Amino acid sequence: MDTFGWATLTPEILLLVMACVIALVDLNVTGTRRTLTYTLTLLTLAATALIAGWQATQGGTAYGFSNMVVSDPMGNWLKCFAAVAMMVTLVYARAYASERDMMRGGELFILGMFSLLGMFVMIGGNNFLVIYLGLELLTLSSYALVALRRDDTTATEAAMKYFVLGAMASGFLLYGLSMLYGATGSLDLGQVLKAISSGQIRHQVLVFGVVFIVAGIAFKLGVAPFHMWVPDVYQGAPTAITLIIGGATKFAAFAMAMRLLVEGLLPLAIDWQQMLAVLAVSSLLVGNLAAIAQSNLKRMLAYSTISQMGFVLLGMMSGVVHGDAASAYNAYSSAMFYIVSYVLTTLAAFGVILLLSRKGFESDEISDLAGLNQRSPLYAAVMAVCMFSMAGVPPMVGFYAKLAVLQALITSGLPLYIGLAAFAVVMSLVGAFYYIRVVKVMYFDAPVDTSPIVAGADARVVLALNGALVLALGLLPGGLMALCAQAIVKTLGT
Amino acid sequence: MGWLSLAIWTPIAFGAVLLALGKQGQEGLVRWLALAGSILSLLVTVPLYQGFRLGTAAMQFVERHTWVERFNIHYHVGLDGLSFWFVPLTAFITVIVVIAAWEVITERVNQYMGAFLILSGLMIGVFSALDGILFYVFFEATLIPMYLIIGIWGGPNKIYAAFKFFLYTLLGSLLMLVALIYLYTQSGGSFDIATWQRLPLSSTAQTLIFFAFFAAFAVKVPMWPVHTWLPDVHVEAPTGGSAVLAAIMLKLGAYGFLRFSLPIAPDAAHQWAWLMITLSLVAVVYVGLVAMVQKDMKKLVAYSSVAHMGFVTLGFFIFNDVGMAGGIVQMIAHGFVSGAMFLSIGVLYDRMHSRDIAAYGGVVNVMPRFTAFALLFAMANCGLPGTAGFVGEWMVILGAVQANFWVGLLAATALIFGAAYTLWMFKRVYLGPVANDHVRELTDINGREFLIMSLLAIAVLYMGIYPKPFTDVMDASVAELLRHVAVSKLP
Numbered sequence: 001m002d003t004f005g006w007a008t009l010t011p012e013i014l015l016l017v018m019a020c021v022i023a024l025v026d027l028n029v030t031g032t033r034r035t036l037t038y039t040l041t042l043l044t045l046a047a048t049a050l051i052a053g054w055q056a057t058q059g060g061t062a063y064g065f066s067n068m069v070v071s072d073p074m075g076n077w078l079k080c081f082a083a084v085a086m087m088v089t090l091v092y093a094r095a096y097a098s099e100r101d102m103m104r105g106g107e108l109f110i111l112g113m114f115s116l117l118g119m120f121v122m123i124g125g126n127n128f129l130v131i132y133l134g135l136e137l138l139t140l141s142s143y144a145l146v147a148l149r150r151d152d153t154t155a156t157e158a159a160m161k162y163f164v165l166g167a168m169a170s171g172f173l174l175y176g177l178s179m180l181y182g183a184t185g186s187l188d189l190g191q192v193l194k195a196i197s198s199g200q201i202r203h204q205v206l207v208f209g210v211v212f213i214v215a216g217i218a219f220k221l222g223v224a225p226f227h228m229w230v231p232d233v234y235q236g237a238p239t240a241i242t243l244i245i246g247g248a249t250k251f252a253a254f255a256m257a258m259r260l261l262v263e264g265l266l267p268l269a270i271d272w273q274q275m276l277a278v279l280a281v282s283s284l285l286v287g288n289l290a291a292i293a294q295s296n297l298k299r300m301l302a303y304s305t306i307s308q309m310g311f312v313l314l315g316m317m318s319g320v321v322h323g324d325a326a327s328a329y330n331a332y333s334s335a336m337f338y339i340v341s342y343v344l345t346t347l348a349a350f351g352v353i354l355l356l357s358r359k360g361f362e363s364d365e366i367s368d369l370a371g372l373n374q375r376s377p378l379y380a381a382v383m384a385v386c387m388f389s390m391a392g393v394p395p396m397v398g399f400y401a402k403l404a405v406l407q408a409l410i411t412s413g414l415p416l417y418i419g420l421a422a423f424a425v426v427m428s429l430v431g432a433f434y435y436i437r438v439v440k441v442m443y444f445d446a447p448v449d450t451s452p453i454v455a456g457a458d459a460r461v462v463l464a465l466n467g468a469l470v471l472a473l474g475l476l477p478g479g480l481m482a483l484c485a486q487a488i489v490k491t492l493g494t
Numbered sequence: 495m496g497w498l499s500l501a502i503w504t505p506i507a508f509g510a511v512l513l514a515l516g517k518q519g520q521e522g523l524v525r526w527l528a529l530a531g532s533i534l535s536l537l538v539t540v541p542l543y544q545g546f547r548l549g550t551a552a553m554q555f556v557e558r559h560t561w562v563e564r565f566n567i568h569y570h571v572g573l574d575g576l577s578f579w580f581v582p583l584t585a586f587i588t589v590i591v592v593i594a595a596w597e598v599i600t601e602r603v604n605q606y607m608g609a610f611l612i613l614s615g616l617m618i619g620v621f622s623a624l625d626g627i628l629f630y631v632f633f634e635a636t637l638i639p640m641y642l643i644i645g646i647w648g649g650p651n652k653i654y655a656a657f658k659f660f661l662y663t664l665l666g667s668l669l670m671l672v673a674l675i676y677l678y679t680q681s682g683g684s685f686d687i688a689t690w691q692r693l694p695l696s697s698t699a700q701t702l703i704f705f706a707f708f709a710a711f712a713v714k715v716p717m718w719p720v721h722t723w724l725p726d727v728h729v730e731a732p733t734g735g736s737a738v739l740a741a742i743m744l745k746l747g748a749y750g751f752l753r754f755s756l757p758i759a760p761d762a763a764h765q766w767a768w769l770m771i772t773l774s775l776v777a778v779v780y781v782g783l784v785a786m787v788q789k790d791m792k793k794l795v796a797y798s799s800v801a802h803m804g805f806v807t808l809g810f811f812i813f814n815d816v817g818m819a820g821g822i823v824q825m826i827a828h829g830f831v832s833g834a835m836f837l838s839i840g841v842l843y844d845r846m847h848s849r850d851i852a853a854y855g856g857v858v859n860v861m862p863r864f865t866a867f868a869l870l871f872a873m874a875n876c877g878l879p880g881t882a883g884f885v886g887e888w889m890v891i892l893g894a895v896q897a898n899f900w901v902g903l904l905a906a907t908a909l910i911f912g913a914a915y916t917l918w919m920f921k922r923v924y925l926g927p928v929a930n931d932h933v934r935e936l937t938d939i940n941g942r943e944f945l946i947m948s949l950l951a952i953a954v955l956y957m958g959i960y961p962k963p964f965t966d967v968m969d970a971s972v973a974e975l976l977r978h979v980a981v982s983k984l985p
Contacts, residue, residue, distance in 0.1 A: 373646075377513075377605075388638060393664070394631040400562070403627070403675070407565065410675045418676075425668040432664050436641065436657070444645040444653055478562045485564055 005064020008071035010055070011048045011079055012120045018044040019113040026106030032098040034106055041109040042087055045116070049083035052076045059490055063126060067188055070126040074258070074336070074491035077483065078123050078251045085248035085343055086116050091462045092351040093240030095455065099359040100238060102148045111148075112244060115141035119252035128177045128187040128264075131256055135173070135220070138252060139166050142245055146237040158236025165219070165229040173216025179209030180265075189264040196267045207271050213260055214275045220253045223279045223309045224286035231290075234302030239357065239364060242298060243350040246305060247343050254339045257316065262332065262492065269320040276317035277420065283310030284427040291434045297353060298364045300434060301346070304390060307431060312338050314424060315405040318412050325493070327411060333488040334404035337481055341389070341397040341473065348466040349386040352379050355455040355463060366438060371447025378460075379453065380442045382467030389470050391435040392428050397473040397480075402428065404481070497541045498555040498571050501581055502619045504535040505588065509611030512604045521603045525596060528607035532592045535614065536585040546578060548966055551974030553624065553688075561628070565678075567685050571622040575971030576752050576822065579964060580621040580745060583829050586953070587741045588614040590946050591734040594837055597942070598733070598844055599647065606647060609639040610734060617742050621749060626674045626685040629753075633710075633746060634667055640735065640743065647732040655730035662723040666713035673706035677758070691757040691978065694985040697765075704762035707755045714747025717807060718777040721800045728796035729849070733840030736792065740799050741833035745825045748806045752822075752975065756810065760979040763811070770811040775904050777804030782911035786918070791842075791849045794919055795835045798875060801908060802828050808905060809890040813979065817893025819972045823964055824886025827874075827957055831883050834871040834950040838864075841943055842923075845936050851922050855929025857936065864939045865924050867947040872920045874954045876913040882957035885964075 006013070022044070026037045056076030063070050090112060097103050118141060121134030143166065147159035181187055183205045184195035195201060215226060222230040234242050261272050287307025294300035315335030319328040356372075356379065357363040373380040389396030402424075409421040455463075473480055495503075508531025515524055546554060553572035561569045573581065591610055599606045616639070619632035637660055645656035677690050680699070684690075695703070713720045724744075728736050756763050763770075778801050785797035802824065809821025841864060842857070843849055858865040874881035877888075887909065895902030928934050939947065957964060 373602075373605075381513075393638065394634045399631070399634070403565070403671070406672065407675050407678065410672070411679045413679070418672075421675075422669075422672055425672055426665075429661065429665050429668055433657070433661060436660055439641070440645060440653055440656065443642055444656070476561075478560075478564065481562060481564045 005062065005069070008062050008064035008069055008124070011052045011083075012117060012124070014051065015044065015048050015113060015117045015120065019110055019117065022106065022113070023110045026110065029106065032101075032103050033094070034098070034103050034109070037106040037109050038090070038094055041090060041113060044113070045083050045087045045090075048116075049080045049087070052079035052083060056080060056487070061491065067190070068127045068130050069121075069124045071124060072491040073487040075123045075255060077487045078255050079120050081340060081343070082116060082119050082123070082248040082251040085251070085347060086112060086244070088347050088351070088462055088466060089240070089243045089247055091459055092347075092354045093243065095459065096240045096354045096357055097238070100149060102238060102240070107148060108145070108240070111141045111145050115145065115244065116248065119248060122252045123255040125259060126189050128181065128189070128192075128260075131259060132170075132174060132177065134252070135256065136170065138249065139170065142166075142241075142249070145241045145244060146233065148241065149238055152238070154236040155238055158233045161229055161236075162233045169216050169219030169226070172212050172219065176209045176212025176214075176216060179205065179212065183209065189259060192264050193266060196265065206265075206268055210265060210268050210272050211275070213265075214272055214279070217253070217257045217260065218279050220256065221250070221309045221312070222306055223313060224282040224306055225279075227283065227286065227306045230306055231299050231302040234305070235296055235299040235364075239298065239350060239354050239362065243347065243354070246301070246350065247347050250309075250339055250343050254312065254336065258332065261316070262319070266320065273317040273320065276313045280310040280313035280317065281420070281423065283307055283313065284424060288427050288430040288434075292430070294434070295366055296364055297366045297369070297438070300366065300438075301349060304431065304434070305346070307427065308338075308342050308390065311402065311405050311424065312342070314420060315408055318408040318417055327408075329485065329489050329492065330411065331408040332492070333481075333485040334401075334408045336484040336488060337404050338401040340480065340484065341401040341470075344466070344473070345386045345389045345396075345398060345470050348382055348463065348470055349390075351459070351463045351466060352383045352386075355379065355459055356453060358451075358454075366441055368449070369438065369442050370445040370449075372442040374447050375450065376453050378464060382463055383442060384439045385467050385470050387435040387438045389474065391432040393432070395471065395474040397470050397477060399474060400477040400481070496555055496557050497538060497545070498573060498581075498622055499557055500538045501535060501542065501585065502571070502615050502622060504538055504615070505531060505585070505611040505618075506615035508532075508535070509608040509615065512608035512611065515604050521600070524604045524607055525592075528592045528611060529589075531611050532585070532589040532614070535611075536582070536589050539582040539585050542573070542578070542581060546573070546967060549970050551575065551971045556624070561625075565627070565685070566683050567627045568625045569628060570625040570686065571619070571628070572624050573622060575968035576975065577621045577749065578967050579822075579826050580742070580749065581618050583826055584614055584617050584621070584742050586949075587738060587829065587833050590833065590837065590949060591737055593942060593946050594737070594840060595734050598840075602646065606643070606734075609643050610738065613639040613643075613738065617746065620746050624687050626677065626687055626690070628685075629687070630667070630671060630674060633750075634664075636743065636746070637663060640739070643735040644727060644731045647735070648730040650730075651726075652730045655727045658723045659727045662713055662720070666710040669706045670710035673703045676703065687753060693758070694983050695759065697761060697984060700759035700762035700983070701765070704755055704759040704766060707750065707759075711747040711750040711755065712773075714750070715744055715803050715807060716747070716800060717773050717804070718781055718800065719773075721777070721781065724800060725793045725796040728799075728836075729790060729792050733836060733843065736836040737833045737840075740795075740836055741829040744799065744803055745829065748803065748810070748821070748825055751807065751810055756979050757975060759983075761982050761984055763979060764813070767811045767813065770807060771901060774804040774808035774811070775901065777801055778808065778905055778908040779911070782908050782915070786911065786915040788915075789851055791839045791851055791919065791923070792836070794851075794915060795832065795839065795875075798835075798912065798915065799828070799832050801912065802832070805887055805890045805905065805908065808901075809886075809893060812893050812897040812901070813976065814893050814896055815969075815972050815976055816889050816896065818976060819965055819968055820886050820889025820893055822968050822972070823889060823961065826964060827882035827886045830950060830953045830957065831871060831874045831881075834867075834947075834954065835875060837946060837950070838868050838871055841939060846932055851919060853930075854923040854933060856926045856933060857924045859928050860934060860936045861938045863944065864947070867951055868924060869920065870951055870954065872916050874958070875916045877909050880955070880958045882954045882961075884958055885961045
């Protein structure tokens with residue numbers, strides 16, 4: 001029978017096979033719009049998302065490949081969301097990429113699929129090395145994607161920065177993992193957890209390893225003070241690629257943090273929670289304050305990402321306080337809800353930038369949005385909904401995300417955590433300033449550029465749906481919240 | 495869906511439809527649809543009035559459905575005597591604003607009308623919400639349409655004003671959010687306001703909660719010294735925006751004191767009443783003096799709003815039934831009067847494009863019909879007996895004298911200051927010989943403006959002469975609230 005556990009890897013296998021098939025098919029595709037490759041890719045991603053979603057609804061946890069990989073509800077939902085996010089990204093990106101000479105071959109789609117495969121492996125990894133393997137597959141594909149416009153100096157510069165800093169982060173992470181391997185004698189998350197729980201291992205060694213692992217995760221999530229690459233890469237990379245890096249990838253980074261810190265190193269929570277607190281505070285500060293000064297929209301969104309990831313960390317760090325499972329489930333599911341709603345909002349915001357840009361015009365300065373309301377009420381409304389959502393104003397989904405995290409913090413009852421909640425709230429106010437400045441530019445300023453906006457029907461429909469979803473999930477967040485909560489409970493409870 | 499939900503969602507639904515009608519040349523349709531929507535939502539409140547049972551403090555027209563299960567958040571709405579009158583008031587002012595904008599707003603009409611209708615529904619939602627998060631969602635969501643209204647259709651310095659409005663009020667609300675979540679955890683996972691009102695809380699907790707709510711509501715009222723956003727915003731906002739802001743939005747803050755601060759933290763409310771009374775008196779006396787030296791009509795009325803709202807908070811924190819009922823009556827009366835004042839300024843501004851008092855003079859000679867209305871509203875603003883303005887101020891002063899003679903005396907000076915700045919402005923703008931050629935060319939109000947002025951005048955006079963329907967509705971709830979606040983919640 002299925003002793004090897006092939007079923008746990010169904011989405012990955014499908015993705016890998018199809019990526020190879022599409023790469024071959026693409027050899028025979030001509031033209032810069034790559035219709036056949038595009039269609040096949042979207043179909044593959046849709047199928048992958050369906051399989052992952054179906055597996056998630058089955059609810060069970062299954063291990064495969066000698067405990068190397070795990071298929072559990074949290075992972076499967078994240079895979080499903082990541083595949084959908086990648087689909088949406090490619091729909092937005094197609095016209096942009098073909099106008100910028102990025103589609104002479106099908107690399108965008110194939111590398112996109114490989115980076116998604118890397119995310120899947122990260123999400124499904126139950127072993128230090130498998131997680132690391134997934135991470136490298138993801139980041140190597142991303143480096144190549146950033147450099148896809150090889151005659152563009154800013155893009156190549158961004159790729160260089162990304163590569164150097166990313167390699168350093170991988171080094172950190174690997175170093176931390178090797179410390180833990182040395183101390184516990186295993187690479188398997190479950191074995192490591194058992195070894196640490198036994199209390200036989202010297203605490204200092206473990207903490208030393210954890211420091212490096214947290215640093216590595218912080219690099220990948222892009223939180224301060226390991227955030228230096230984020231603004232440069234977000235701004236420098238072609239917008240379509242920025243969306244790949246800033247969208248679906250966050251699911252994988254979140255999954256990695258959950259797997260390593262919670263599933264592998266839960267007994268050390270007291271230590272890593274403190275580290276996360278420091279990271280969260282510095283991210284909120286750096287992200288929000290630096291974003292105010294930006295005139296470039298992509299750069300501003302990059303700093304805003306840094307601050308939003310600070311919120312995710314606040315959610316993750318409020319998990320283990322009194323040692324009861326309920327508060328941990330509450331905290332982790334609030335972090336998961338936050339990241340899902342963040343990615344959803346980011347997709348729409350970058351989608352607007354992508355659809356507004358034309359050949360030779362990037363539309364990535366905040367001033368490029370001037371008077372957008374007069375040019376296209378739909379795009380302006382979608383962008384406004386996104387900005388209010390990121391600022392945490394109801395009735396957008398971002399409000400419930402912040403509510404969930406703040407609730408997790410305050411429920412802990414510790415004065416420090418309540419203070420952190422108040423700090424986060426004040427920082428949200430600072431954030432509101434630059435978010436509503438974008439709304440101001442779109443609605444209050446006169447348009448400088450009055451050229452008509454052309455975008456494919458598919459992209460327009462997806463964008464409208466995406467924006468509507470940000471609002472609809474803000475009005476009725478119950479379903480997604482319950483989904484996150486159940487995924488976390490079922491994953492950690494077994 | 496009950497009548498109350500209809501009152502909330504009818505304007506929002508119409509507003510959403512209006513936003514979708516974006517094409518050029520549809521302005522006529524947009525205007526009529528907006529008018530139909532606003533009148534319909536006013537009509538929906540009639541059954542509410544007819545069905546309201548007097549003599550009970552219980553919530554009426556209650557609807558309760560689970561909304562977000564994980565956090566135990568409910569769509570829970572209802573009205574009692576404290577909140578009832580604000581629902582028809584909001585719907586009424588919205589009708590007026592829609593008519594007032596008829597010919598004045600020519601740019602992006604659908605967004606203007608849509609924003610006001612949505613805003614109307616959201617504000618009714620604030621007054622009806624019985625769930626903490628539902629309240630917060632409505633309370634915060636009002637910022638978005640108001641921000642756009644100020645920023646798109648406002649005056650020359652609109653962007654500064656829009657930012658100031660948004661950030662000031664958001665800061666207050668965010669601190670309130672922390673308090674809401676704290677109460678949620680303290681009550682064992684409930685966002686039900688009534689449950690919170692029965693929750694025993696320590697003295698420190700009450701003080702912290704009281705000030706967290708204070709941050710939200712004092713900014714919104716606005717109380718001195720956090721009132722500075724209001725004059726700036728009023729000056730820049732379009733006429734309709736100013737009218738809604740003064741008539742309804744300021745009441746959201748005052749209403750919050752009644753629904754949250756007093757019943758949830760009664761001991762802290764008593765303990766800090768001296769501070770609240772002091773701030774209210776400063777608003778009444780000092781801001782009244784500030785109003786006197788204004789050169790801009792809108793700024794003058796804005797400062798007068800701050801002073802009048804000082805009466806409201808004063809009434810609440812002297813803890814007797816006359817004062818508290820007076821505060822609520824004052825809120826409703828100020829809704830009519832300040833709305834009328836801003837709309838009158840709008841009438842002049844549409845013709846002259848100036849709000850400078852010095853630019854006018856002798857308007858009565860060219861606009862006699864309009865001046866008659868303006869005189870009535872000015873008198874109501876001074877608190878002349880027989881107008882709406884009198885009832886509330888008189889009740890608050892009466893209550894204050896009962897509590898402490900000197901507080902009452904200081905509060906009563908406001909009548910003098912109010913009369914001084916209002917009449918002085920009236921004299922300089924309307925009376926005397928025609929000041930210049932611009933004034934000479936003014937035309938008197940047309941039928942549309944006559945209609946809105948008449949509607950407001952009827953409301954002002956009706957409430958001034960026969961306030962019984964207003965006070966009857968609130969009596970039982972005020973008595974119940976005072977009974978509740980008198981009992982210590984310390985564990």
